Amino acid sequence: MTHPELRPRPPSPLVEAADERFAAHGVRLLLKRDDLVHPELPGNKWRKLAPNLRAALDAGHGRLATFGGAYSNHLRATAAAGRLLGLETVGIVRGDELAGRPLNESLARCAADGMRLHFATRSEYRRKADPDTRDRLLAAAGAAGAYVVPEGGSNALALTGCAELGRELRGASDVVAVACGTGGTLAGLAAGLAPGQRALGVPVLAGGFLGAEIRSLQGVAFGGPAGDWTLAEGFDHGGYARVPAALDAFAADFESRHGLPVERIYVAKLLWALHALTAAGSFPRGTTVTAVITGRP
Incomplete structure:
Protein backbone atom coordinates (compact mmCIF):
# COMPACT_ATOMS: atom_id res chain seq x y z
CA MET A 1 0.00 0.00 0.00
CA GLY A 43 8.54 21.81 -5.81
CA ASN A 44 11.26 19.85 -7.48
CA LYS A 45 12.37 18.35 -4.16
CA TRP A 46 9.09 16.46 -3.81
CA ARG A 47 9.03 15.53 -7.49
CA LYS A 48 12.56 14.11 -7.32
CA LEU A 49 12.30 12.50 -3.92
CA ALA A 50 8.90 10.83 -4.22
CA PRO A 51 9.96 8.12 -6.73
CA ASN A 52 13.09 7.42 -4.68
CA LEU A 53 11.12 7.24 -1.44
CA ARG A 54 8.70 4.76 -2.99
CA ALA A 55 11.65 2.63 -4.13
CA ALA A 56 13.23 2.76 -0.67
CA LEU A 57 10.01 1.69 1.05
CA ASP A 58 9.29 -1.02 -1.54
CA ALA A 59 12.78 -2.46 -0.92
CA GLY A 60 12.24 -2.45 2.85
CA HIS A 61 14.83 0.20 3.70
CA GLY A 62 14.49 1.97 7.02
CA ARG A 63 17.25 4.51 6.46
CA LEU A 64 18.04 7.10 3.80
CA ALA A 65 21.44 8.64 3.18
CA THR A 66 22.21 11.57 0.94
CA PHE A 67 24.68 14.37 0.25
CA GLY A 68 24.64 18.16 0.17
CA GLY A 69 26.25 21.45 1.07
CA ALA A 70 25.62 23.48 4.18
CA TYR A 71 22.68 25.32 2.59
CA SER A 72 21.21 22.38 0.70
CA ASN A 73 17.44 22.48 0.21
CA HIS A 74 17.73 18.83 -0.80
CA LEU A 75 19.09 17.88 2.63
CA ARG A 76 16.22 19.75 4.28
CA ALA A 77 13.65 18.01 2.08
CA THR A 78 15.16 14.57 2.71
CA ALA A 79 15.14 15.15 6.45
CA ALA A 80 11.49 16.24 6.34
CA ALA A 81 10.58 13.23 4.20
CA GLY A 82 12.24 10.92 6.68
CA ARG A 83 10.25 12.39 9.52
CA LEU A 84 6.99 12.10 7.59
CA LEU A 85 7.63 8.50 6.55
CA GLY A 86 9.25 7.28 9.74
CA LEU A 87 12.63 6.69 8.08
CA GLU A 88 16.03 7.41 9.60
CA THR A 89 18.02 9.95 7.60
CA VAL A 90 21.73 10.64 7.35
CA GLY A 91 23.14 13.68 5.61
CA ILE A 92 26.77 13.76 4.47
CA VAL A 93 27.66 17.46 4.41
CA ARG A 94 30.46 19.05 2.37
CA GLY A 95 33.08 20.65 4.63
CA ASP A 96 34.52 19.05 7.75
CA GLU A 97 35.45 22.52 9.01
CA LEU A 98 31.75 22.89 9.89
CA ALA A 99 31.90 20.12 12.47
CA GLY A 100 31.54 21.46 15.99
CA ARG A 101 30.30 24.87 14.83
CA PRO A 102 26.77 26.14 15.48
CA LEU A 103 24.44 24.86 12.75
CA ASN A 104 23.09 27.34 10.23
CA GLU A 105 19.32 27.56 9.73
CA SER A 106 19.25 24.93 6.97
CA LEU A 107 21.25 22.33 8.87
CA ALA A 108 19.40 23.12 12.11
CA ARG A 109 16.15 22.26 10.32
CA CYS A 110 17.67 18.98 9.17
CA ALA A 111 18.73 18.12 12.70
CA ALA A 112 15.32 19.10 14.10
CA ASP A 113 13.72 16.65 11.66
CA GLY A 114 15.97 13.90 12.97
CA MET A 115 18.70 13.84 10.34
CA ARG A 116 22.11 12.72 11.58
CA LEU A 117 24.77 14.96 10.04
CA HIS A 118 28.24 13.81 9.07
CA PHE A 119 30.74 16.40 7.87
CA ALA A 120 33.13 15.21 5.15
CA THR A 121 36.32 16.84 3.96
CA ARG A 122 35.85 18.81 0.77
CA SER A 123 38.44 16.72 -1.08
CA GLU A 124 36.72 13.45 -0.17
CA TYR A 125 33.30 14.91 -0.87
CA ARG A 126 34.38 15.80 -4.42
CA ARG A 127 35.21 12.11 -4.97
CA LYS A 128 31.86 10.80 -3.69
CA ALA A 129 30.94 9.42 -7.13
CA ASP A 130 33.79 6.92 -6.78
CA PRO A 131 32.22 3.74 -5.30
CA ASP A 132 35.02 3.11 -2.81
CA THR A 133 34.97 6.72 -1.59
CA ARG A 134 31.20 6.67 -1.31
CA ASP A 135 31.31 3.46 0.72
CA ARG A 136 33.89 4.98 3.08
CA LEU A 137 31.77 8.08 3.54
CA LEU A 138 28.66 6.02 4.22
CA ALA A 139 30.47 3.81 6.70
CA ALA A 140 31.95 6.80 8.52
CA ALA A 141 28.48 8.33 8.72
CA GLY A 142 26.96 5.14 10.10
CA ALA A 143 24.87 4.73 6.97
CA ALA A 144 26.22 1.52 5.45
CA GLY A 145 23.35 -0.34 3.80
CA ALA A 146 21.12 2.72 3.62
CA TYR A 147 19.11 3.63 0.54
CA VAL A 148 21.29 6.31 -1.08
CA VAL A 149 19.79 9.34 -2.78
CA PRO A 150 22.40 11.30 -4.78
CA GLU A 151 23.25 14.94 -4.18
CA GLY A 152 20.33 17.09 -5.26
CA GLY A 153 18.19 13.97 -5.59
CA SER A 154 19.03 13.69 -9.30
Missing part, protein backbone atom coordinates in the same frame (compact mmCIF):
# COMPACT_ATOMS: atom_id res chain seq x y z
CA THR A 2 1.32 3.46 -0.94
CA HIS A 3 2.14 5.68 2.00
CA PRO A 4 -0.33 8.62 2.09
CA GLU A 5 2.52 11.11 1.73
CA LEU A 6 3.55 9.50 -1.56
CA ARG A 7 0.22 9.35 -3.32
CA PRO A 8 -0.04 11.43 -6.53
CA ARG A 9 -0.82 15.04 -5.79
CA PRO A 10 -2.97 17.41 -7.87
CA PRO A 11 -1.12 19.71 -10.29
CA SER A 12 0.32 22.80 -8.65
CA PRO A 13 -1.27 26.14 -9.61
CA LEU A 14 -0.29 27.99 -12.77
CA VAL A 15 -0.92 31.74 -12.44
CA GLU A 16 -0.20 34.80 -14.53
CA ALA A 17 2.15 37.47 -13.17
CA ALA A 18 1.10 40.79 -14.66
CA ASP A 19 4.46 42.61 -14.79
CA GLU A 20 5.04 45.65 -16.95
CA ARG A 21 8.78 44.89 -17.14
CA PHE A 22 7.92 41.82 -19.22
CA ALA A 23 4.81 43.19 -20.93
CA ALA A 24 6.81 46.12 -22.31
CA HIS A 25 8.75 43.61 -24.41
CA GLY A 26 5.68 41.64 -25.46
CA VAL A 27 6.44 38.78 -23.07
CA ARG A 28 3.79 37.12 -20.93
CA LEU A 29 5.03 35.72 -17.61
CA LEU A 30 3.39 32.76 -15.89
CA LEU A 31 4.38 31.26 -12.55
CA LYS A 32 4.11 27.52 -11.92
CA ARG A 33 3.62 27.53 -8.16
CA ASP A 34 5.35 24.22 -7.56
CA ASP A 35 6.32 25.54 -4.13
CA LEU A 36 2.71 24.65 -3.23
CA VAL A 37 2.75 21.05 -4.48
CA HIS A 38 3.47 19.67 -0.98
CA PRO A 39 3.29 21.44 2.39
CA GLU A 40 6.75 20.27 3.52
CA LEU A 41 8.51 19.03 0.36
CA PRO A 42 8.05 21.90 -2.09
CA ASN A 155 18.96 10.17 -10.70
CA ALA A 156 16.90 8.20 -13.22
CA LEU A 157 13.97 7.79 -10.82
CA ALA A 158 13.97 11.50 -10.03
CA LEU A 159 13.78 12.38 -13.72
CA THR A 160 10.56 10.40 -14.08
CA GLY A 161 9.05 12.57 -11.34
CA CYS A 162 10.23 15.78 -13.01
CA ALA A 163 8.89 14.62 -16.39
CA GLU A 164 5.44 14.76 -14.79
CA LEU A 165 6.05 18.48 -14.17
CA GLY A 166 6.65 18.90 -17.89
CA ARG A 167 3.47 17.02 -18.74
CA GLU A 168 1.49 19.34 -16.46
CA LEU A 169 2.80 22.29 -18.50
CA ARG A 170 2.21 20.92 -21.99
CA GLY A 171 0.84 23.65 -24.19
CA ALA A 172 0.85 26.25 -21.42
CA SER A 173 3.73 28.35 -22.74
CA ASP A 174 6.51 28.57 -25.27
CA VAL A 175 9.37 28.49 -22.77
CA VAL A 176 9.45 26.83 -19.34
CA ALA A 177 12.32 28.06 -17.16
CA VAL A 178 13.73 26.55 -13.99
CA ALA A 179 16.74 27.18 -11.75
CA CYS A 180 19.33 24.39 -11.85
CA GLY A 181 21.65 22.95 -9.24
CA THR A 182 22.43 19.41 -10.36
CA GLY A 183 20.39 19.54 -13.58
CA GLY A 184 17.95 16.74 -12.76
CA THR A 185 14.84 18.90 -12.75
CA LEU A 186 15.64 20.41 -16.15
CA ALA A 187 16.51 16.99 -17.60
CA GLY A 188 13.16 15.53 -16.58
CA LEU A 189 11.13 18.67 -17.29
CA ALA A 190 12.36 18.84 -20.89
CA ALA A 191 11.38 15.22 -21.45
CA GLY A 192 7.82 15.88 -20.33
CA LEU A 193 7.12 19.00 -22.38
CA ALA A 194 5.29 18.90 -25.71
CA PRO A 195 7.07 19.23 -29.05
CA GLY A 196 7.64 22.89 -29.80
CA GLN A 197 8.10 23.86 -26.17
CA ARG A 198 11.58 24.68 -24.86
CA ALA A 199 12.95 24.17 -21.36
CA LEU A 200 15.40 26.81 -20.16
CA GLY A 201 17.73 26.14 -17.24
CA VAL A 202 19.36 28.87 -15.14
CA PRO A 203 22.38 27.39 -13.30
CA VAL A 204 22.86 28.74 -9.78
CA LEU A 205 26.52 27.65 -9.79
CA ALA A 206 29.31 28.81 -12.06
CA GLY A 207 31.42 26.36 -14.02
CA GLY A 208 29.58 25.44 -17.21
CA PHE A 209 29.47 21.75 -16.32
CA LEU A 210 25.70 21.16 -16.29
CA GLY A 211 25.26 20.45 -19.99
CA ALA A 212 27.24 17.23 -19.79
CA GLU A 213 25.49 16.25 -16.55
CA ILE A 214 22.05 16.72 -18.09
CA ARG A 215 22.93 14.71 -21.18
CA SER A 216 24.28 11.93 -18.96
CA LEU A 217 21.16 11.91 -16.75
CA GLN A 218 18.86 11.76 -19.77
CA GLY A 219 20.91 8.95 -21.24
CA VAL A 220 20.47 6.86 -18.09
CA ALA A 221 16.79 7.73 -17.58
CA PHE A 222 15.49 7.84 -21.15
CA GLY A 223 18.14 6.12 -23.23
CA GLY A 224 19.26 9.33 -24.92
CA PRO A 225 18.43 13.02 -25.43
CA ALA A 226 14.88 14.00 -24.54
CA GLY A 227 13.14 17.28 -25.29
CA ASP A 228 14.44 20.70 -26.28
CA TRP A 229 16.47 22.41 -23.57
CA THR A 230 19.11 25.11 -23.25
CA LEU A 231 21.06 26.72 -20.43
CA ALA A 232 21.36 30.42 -19.61
CA GLU A 233 24.76 30.76 -17.94
CA GLY A 234 26.09 33.81 -16.14
CA PHE A 235 23.35 34.36 -13.56
CA ASP A 236 24.96 32.59 -10.58
CA HIS A 237 25.72 35.93 -8.86
CA GLY A 238 29.10 34.76 -7.61
CA GLY A 239 28.31 31.13 -6.83
CA TYR A 240 25.99 28.87 -4.92
CA ALA A 241 24.23 30.45 -1.93
CA ARG A 242 25.66 33.88 -2.84
CA VAL A 243 22.95 36.51 -2.53
CA PRO A 244 24.45 39.96 -3.19
CA ALA A 245 22.49 43.04 -2.20
CA ALA A 246 21.23 43.72 -5.73
CA LEU A 247 19.75 40.24 -6.02
CA ASP A 248 18.16 40.48 -2.58
CA ALA A 249 16.62 43.83 -3.48
CA PHE A 250 15.29 42.45 -6.77
CA ALA A 251 13.71 39.50 -4.95
CA ALA A 252 12.14 41.77 -2.34
CA ASP A 253 10.70 43.97 -5.09
CA PHE A 254 9.25 40.91 -6.88
CA GLU A 255 7.68 39.79 -3.60
CA SER A 256 6.09 43.20 -3.18
CA ARG A 257 4.79 43.32 -6.75
CA HIS A 258 3.31 39.83 -6.83
CA GLY A 259 2.71 38.73 -3.25
CA LEU A 260 5.02 35.78 -3.79
CA PRO A 261 7.67 34.68 -1.27
CA VAL A 262 10.88 34.44 -3.30
CA GLU A 263 13.43 31.85 -2.17
CA ARG A 264 16.86 33.43 -2.60
CA ILE A 265 19.22 30.55 -3.51
CA TYR A 266 17.37 29.31 -6.60
CA VAL A 267 14.16 31.18 -7.40
CA ALA A 268 15.57 34.71 -7.13
CA LYS A 269 18.32 33.88 -9.63
CA LEU A 270 15.77 32.37 -12.01
CA LEU A 271 13.51 35.43 -11.92
CA TRP A 272 16.48 37.80 -12.25
CA ALA A 273 17.67 35.88 -15.32
CA LEU A 274 14.25 35.96 -16.96
CA HIS A 275 14.00 39.71 -16.36
CA ALA A 276 17.48 40.30 -17.80
CA LEU A 277 16.90 38.05 -20.82
CA THR A 278 13.57 39.73 -21.52
CA ALA A 279 15.15 43.19 -21.32
CA ALA A 280 17.89 42.03 -23.70
CA GLY A 281 15.32 40.90 -26.28
CA SER A 282 16.14 37.20 -25.95
CA PHE A 283 12.45 36.26 -26.17
CA PRO A 284 10.55 37.30 -29.32
CA ARG A 285 7.48 39.43 -28.82
CA GLY A 286 4.46 37.23 -28.22
CA THR A 287 6.44 34.67 -26.19
CA THR A 288 4.84 33.18 -23.10
CA VAL A 289 7.38 32.18 -20.46
CA THR A 290 6.60 30.02 -17.43
CA ALA A 291 8.90 30.31 -14.41
CA VAL A 292 8.82 27.19 -12.23
CA ILE A 293 8.81 28.29 -8.59
CA THR A 294 10.62 25.35 -7.06
CA GLY A 295 10.94 26.39 -3.44
CA ARG A 296 10.04 28.81 -0.71
CA PRO A 297 12.04 30.55 1.99
Whole structure:
Protein backbone atom coordinates (compact mmCIF):
# COMPACT_ATOMS: atom_id res chain seq x y z
CA MET A 1 0.00 0.00 0.00
CA THR A 2 1.32 3.46 -0.94
CA HIS A 3 2.14 5.68 2.00
CA PRO A 4 -0.33 8.62 2.09
CA GLU A 5 2.52 11.11 1.73
CA LEU A 6 3.55 9.50 -1.56
CA ARG A 7 0.22 9.35 -3.32
CA PRO A 8 -0.04 11.43 -6.53
CA ARG A 9 -0.82 15.04 -5.79
CA PRO A 10 -2.97 17.41 -7.87
CA PRO A 11 -1.12 19.71 -10.29
CA SER A 12 0.32 22.80 -8.65
CA PRO A 13 -1.27 26.14 -9.61
CA LEU A 14 -0.29 27.99 -12.77
CA VAL A 15 -0.92 31.74 -12.44
CA GLU A 16 -0.20 34.80 -14.53
CA ALA A 17 2.15 37.47 -13.17
CA ALA A 18 1.10 40.79 -14.66
CA ASP A 19 4.46 42.61 -14.79
CA GLU A 20 5.04 45.65 -16.95
CA ARG A 21 8.78 44.89 -17.14
CA PHE A 22 7.92 41.82 -19.22
CA ALA A 23 4.81 43.19 -20.93
CA ALA A 24 6.81 46.12 -22.31
CA HIS A 25 8.75 43.61 -24.41
CA GLY A 26 5.68 41.64 -25.46
CA VAL A 27 6.44 38.78 -23.07
CA ARG A 28 3.79 37.12 -20.93
CA LEU A 29 5.03 35.72 -17.61
CA LEU A 30 3.39 32.76 -15.89
CA LEU A 31 4.38 31.26 -12.55
CA LYS A 32 4.11 27.52 -11.92
CA ARG A 33 3.62 27.53 -8.16
CA ASP A 34 5.35 24.22 -7.56
CA ASP A 35 6.32 25.54 -4.13
CA LEU A 36 2.71 24.65 -3.23
CA VAL A 37 2.75 21.05 -4.48
CA HIS A 38 3.47 19.67 -0.98
CA PRO A 39 3.29 21.44 2.39
CA GLU A 40 6.75 20.27 3.52
CA LEU A 41 8.51 19.03 0.36
CA PRO A 42 8.05 21.90 -2.09
CA GLY A 43 8.54 21.81 -5.81
CA ASN A 44 11.26 19.85 -7.48
CA LYS A 45 12.37 18.35 -4.16
CA TRP A 46 9.09 16.46 -3.81
CA ARG A 47 9.03 15.53 -7.49
CA LYS A 48 12.56 14.11 -7.32
CA LEU A 49 12.30 12.50 -3.92
CA ALA A 50 8.90 10.83 -4.22
CA PRO A 51 9.96 8.12 -6.73
CA ASN A 52 13.09 7.42 -4.68
CA LEU A 53 11.12 7.24 -1.44
CA ARG A 54 8.70 4.76 -2.99
CA ALA A 55 11.65 2.63 -4.13
CA ALA A 56 13.23 2.76 -0.67
CA LEU A 57 10.01 1.69 1.05
CA ASP A 58 9.29 -1.02 -1.54
CA ALA A 59 12.78 -2.46 -0.92
CA GLY A 60 12.24 -2.45 2.85
CA HIS A 61 14.83 0.20 3.70
CA GLY A 62 14.49 1.97 7.02
CA ARG A 63 17.25 4.51 6.46
CA LEU A 64 18.04 7.10 3.80
CA ALA A 65 21.44 8.64 3.18
CA THR A 66 22.21 11.57 0.94
CA PHE A 67 24.68 14.37 0.25
CA GLY A 68 24.64 18.16 0.17
CA GLY A 69 26.25 21.45 1.07
CA ALA A 70 25.62 23.48 4.18
CA TYR A 71 22.68 25.32 2.59
CA SER A 72 21.21 22.38 0.70
CA ASN A 73 17.44 22.48 0.21
CA HIS A 74 17.73 18.83 -0.80
CA LEU A 75 19.09 17.88 2.63
CA ARG A 76 16.22 19.75 4.28
CA ALA A 77 13.65 18.01 2.08
CA THR A 78 15.16 14.57 2.71
CA ALA A 79 15.14 15.15 6.45
CA ALA A 80 11.49 16.24 6.34
CA ALA A 81 10.58 13.23 4.20
CA GLY A 82 12.24 10.92 6.68
CA ARG A 83 10.25 12.39 9.52
CA LEU A 84 6.99 12.10 7.59
CA LEU A 85 7.63 8.50 6.55
CA GLY A 86 9.25 7.28 9.74
CA LEU A 87 12.63 6.69 8.08
CA GLU A 88 16.03 7.41 9.60
CA THR A 89 18.02 9.95 7.60
CA VAL A 90 21.73 10.64 7.35
CA GLY A 91 23.14 13.68 5.61
CA ILE A 92 26.77 13.76 4.47
CA VAL A 93 27.66 17.46 4.41
CA ARG A 94 30.46 19.05 2.37
CA GLY A 95 33.08 20.65 4.63
CA ASP A 96 34.52 19.05 7.75
CA GLU A 97 35.45 22.52 9.01
CA LEU A 98 31.75 22.89 9.89
CA ALA A 99 31.90 20.12 12.47
CA GLY A 100 31.54 21.46 15.99
CA ARG A 101 30.30 24.87 14.83
CA PRO A 102 26.77 26.14 15.48
CA LEU A 103 24.44 24.86 12.75
CA ASN A 104 23.09 27.34 10.23
CA GLU A 105 19.32 27.56 9.73
CA SER A 106 19.25 24.93 6.97
CA LEU A 107 21.25 22.33 8.87
CA ALA A 108 19.40 23.12 12.11
CA ARG A 109 16.15 22.26 10.32
CA CYS A 110 17.67 18.98 9.17
CA ALA A 111 18.73 18.12 12.70
CA ALA A 112 15.32 19.10 14.10
CA ASP A 113 13.72 16.65 11.66
CA GLY A 114 15.97 13.90 12.97
CA MET A 115 18.70 13.84 10.34
CA ARG A 116 22.11 12.72 11.58
CA LEU A 117 24.77 14.96 10.04
CA HIS A 118 28.24 13.81 9.07
CA PHE A 119 30.74 16.40 7.87
CA ALA A 120 33.13 15.21 5.15
CA THR A 121 36.32 16.84 3.96
CA ARG A 122 35.85 18.81 0.77
CA SER A 123 38.44 16.72 -1.08
CA GLU A 124 36.72 13.45 -0.17
CA TYR A 125 33.30 14.91 -0.87
CA ARG A 126 34.38 15.80 -4.42
CA ARG A 127 35.21 12.11 -4.97
CA LYS A 128 31.86 10.80 -3.69
CA ALA A 129 30.94 9.42 -7.13
CA ASP A 130 33.79 6.92 -6.78
CA PRO A 131 32.22 3.74 -5.30
CA ASP A 132 35.02 3.11 -2.81
CA THR A 133 34.97 6.72 -1.59
CA ARG A 134 31.20 6.67 -1.31
CA ASP A 135 31.31 3.46 0.72
CA ARG A 136 33.89 4.98 3.08
CA LEU A 137 31.77 8.08 3.54
CA LEU A 138 28.66 6.02 4.22
CA ALA A 139 30.47 3.81 6.70
CA ALA A 140 31.95 6.80 8.52
CA ALA A 141 28.48 8.33 8.72
CA GLY A 142 26.96 5.14 10.10
CA ALA A 143 24.87 4.73 6.97
CA ALA A 144 26.22 1.52 5.45
CA GLY A 145 23.35 -0.34 3.80
CA ALA A 146 21.12 2.72 3.62
CA TYR A 147 19.11 3.63 0.54
CA VAL A 148 21.29 6.31 -1.08
CA VAL A 149 19.79 9.34 -2.78
CA PRO A 150 22.40 11.30 -4.78
CA GLU A 151 23.25 14.94 -4.18
CA GLY A 152 20.33 17.09 -5.26
CA GLY A 153 18.19 13.97 -5.59
CA SER A 154 19.03 13.69 -9.30
CA ASN A 155 18.96 10.17 -10.70
CA ALA A 156 16.90 8.20 -13.22
CA LEU A 157 13.97 7.79 -10.82
CA ALA A 158 13.97 11.50 -10.03
CA LEU A 159 13.78 12.38 -13.72
CA THR A 160 10.56 10.40 -14.08
CA GLY A 161 9.05 12.57 -11.34
CA CYS A 162 10.23 15.78 -13.01
CA ALA A 163 8.89 14.62 -16.39
CA GLU A 164 5.44 14.76 -14.79
CA LEU A 165 6.05 18.48 -14.17
CA GLY A 166 6.65 18.90 -17.89
CA ARG A 167 3.47 17.02 -18.74
CA GLU A 168 1.49 19.34 -16.46
CA LEU A 169 2.80 22.29 -18.50
CA ARG A 170 2.21 20.92 -21.99
CA GLY A 171 0.84 23.65 -24.19
CA ALA A 172 0.85 26.25 -21.42
CA SER A 173 3.73 28.35 -22.74
CA ASP A 174 6.51 28.57 -25.27
CA VAL A 175 9.37 28.49 -22.77
CA VAL A 176 9.45 26.83 -19.34
CA ALA A 177 12.32 28.06 -17.16
CA VAL A 178 13.73 26.55 -13.99
CA ALA A 179 16.74 27.18 -11.75
CA CYS A 180 19.33 24.39 -11.85
CA GLY A 181 21.65 22.95 -9.24
CA THR A 182 22.43 19.41 -10.36
CA GLY A 183 20.39 19.54 -13.58
CA GLY A 184 17.95 16.74 -12.76
CA THR A 185 14.84 18.90 -12.75
CA LEU A 186 15.64 20.41 -16.15
CA ALA A 187 16.51 16.99 -17.60
CA GLY A 188 13.16 15.53 -16.58
CA LEU A 189 11.13 18.67 -17.29
CA ALA A 190 12.36 18.84 -20.89
CA ALA A 191 11.38 15.22 -21.45
CA GLY A 192 7.82 15.88 -20.33
CA LEU A 193 7.12 19.00 -22.38
CA ALA A 194 5.29 18.90 -25.71
CA PRO A 195 7.07 19.23 -29.05
CA GLY A 196 7.64 22.89 -29.80
CA GLN A 197 8.10 23.86 -26.17
CA ARG A 198 11.58 24.68 -24.86
CA ALA A 199 12.95 24.17 -21.36
CA LEU A 200 15.40 26.81 -20.16
CA GLY A 201 17.73 26.14 -17.24
CA VAL A 202 19.36 28.87 -15.14
CA PRO A 203 22.38 27.39 -13.30
CA VAL A 204 22.86 28.74 -9.78
CA LEU A 205 26.52 27.65 -9.79
CA ALA A 206 29.31 28.81 -12.06
CA GLY A 207 31.42 26.36 -14.02
CA GLY A 208 29.58 25.44 -17.21
CA PHE A 209 29.47 21.75 -16.32
CA LEU A 210 25.70 21.16 -16.29
CA GLY A 211 25.26 20.45 -19.99
CA ALA A 212 27.24 17.23 -19.79
CA GLU A 213 25.49 16.25 -16.55
CA ILE A 214 22.05 16.72 -18.09
CA ARG A 215 22.93 14.71 -21.18
CA SER A 216 24.28 11.93 -18.96
CA LEU A 217 21.16 11.91 -16.75
CA GLN A 218 18.86 11.76 -19.77
CA GLY A 219 20.91 8.95 -21.24
CA VAL A 220 20.47 6.86 -18.09
CA ALA A 221 16.79 7.73 -17.58
CA PHE A 222 15.49 7.84 -21.15
CA GLY A 223 18.14 6.12 -23.23
CA GLY A 224 19.26 9.33 -24.92
CA PRO A 225 18.43 13.02 -25.43
CA ALA A 226 14.88 14.00 -24.54
CA GLY A 227 13.14 17.28 -25.29
CA ASP A 228 14.44 20.70 -26.28
CA TRP A 229 16.47 22.41 -23.57
CA THR A 230 19.11 25.11 -23.25
CA LEU A 231 21.06 26.72 -20.43
CA ALA A 232 21.36 30.42 -19.61
CA GLU A 233 24.76 30.76 -17.94
CA GLY A 234 26.09 33.81 -16.14
CA PHE A 235 23.35 34.36 -13.56
CA ASP A 236 24.96 32.59 -10.58
CA HIS A 237 25.72 35.93 -8.86
CA GLY A 238 29.10 34.76 -7.61
CA GLY A 239 28.31 31.13 -6.83
CA TYR A 240 25.99 28.87 -4.92
CA ALA A 241 24.23 30.45 -1.93
CA ARG A 242 25.66 33.88 -2.84
CA VAL A 243 22.95 36.51 -2.53
CA PRO A 244 24.45 39.96 -3.19
CA ALA A 245 22.49 43.04 -2.20
CA ALA A 246 21.23 43.72 -5.73
CA LEU A 247 19.75 40.24 -6.02
CA ASP A 248 18.16 40.48 -2.58
CA ALA A 249 16.62 43.83 -3.48
CA PHE A 250 15.29 42.45 -6.77
CA ALA A 251 13.71 39.50 -4.95
CA ALA A 252 12.14 41.77 -2.34
CA ASP A 253 10.70 43.97 -5.09
CA PHE A 254 9.25 40.91 -6.88
CA GLU A 255 7.68 39.79 -3.60
CA SER A 256 6.09 43.20 -3.18
CA ARG A 257 4.79 43.32 -6.75
CA HIS A 258 3.31 39.83 -6.83
CA GLY A 259 2.71 38.73 -3.25
CA LEU A 260 5.02 35.78 -3.79
CA PRO A 261 7.67 34.68 -1.27
CA VAL A 262 10.88 34.44 -3.30
CA GLU A 263 13.43 31.85 -2.17
CA ARG A 264 16.86 33.43 -2.60
CA ILE A 265 19.22 30.55 -3.51
CA TYR A 266 17.37 29.31 -6.60
CA VAL A 267 14.16 31.18 -7.40
CA ALA A 268 15.57 34.71 -7.13
CA LYS A 269 18.32 33.88 -9.63
CA LEU A 270 15.77 32.37 -12.01
CA LEU A 271 13.51 35.43 -11.92
CA TRP A 272 16.48 37.80 -12.25
CA ALA A 273 17.67 35.88 -15.32
CA LEU A 274 14.25 35.96 -16.96
CA HIS A 275 14.00 39.71 -16.36
CA ALA A 276 17.48 40.30 -17.80
CA LEU A 277 16.90 38.05 -20.82
CA THR A 278 13.57 39.73 -21.52
CA ALA A 279 15.15 43.19 -21.32
CA ALA A 280 17.89 42.03 -23.70
CA GLY A 281 15.32 40.90 -26.28
CA SER A 282 16.14 37.20 -25.95
CA PHE A 283 12.45 36.26 -26.17
CA PRO A 284 10.55 37.30 -29.32
CA ARG A 285 7.48 39.43 -28.82
CA GLY A 286 4.46 37.23 -28.22
CA THR A 287 6.44 34.67 -26.19
CA THR A 288 4.84 33.18 -23.10
CA VAL A 289 7.38 32.18 -20.46
CA THR A 290 6.60 30.02 -17.43
CA ALA A 291 8.90 30.31 -14.41
CA VAL A 292 8.82 27.19 -12.23
CA ILE A 293 8.81 28.29 -8.59
CA THR A 294 10.62 25.35 -7.06
CA GLY A 295 10.94 26.39 -3.44
CA ARG A 296 10.04 28.81 -0.71
CA PRO A 297 12.04 30.55 1.99
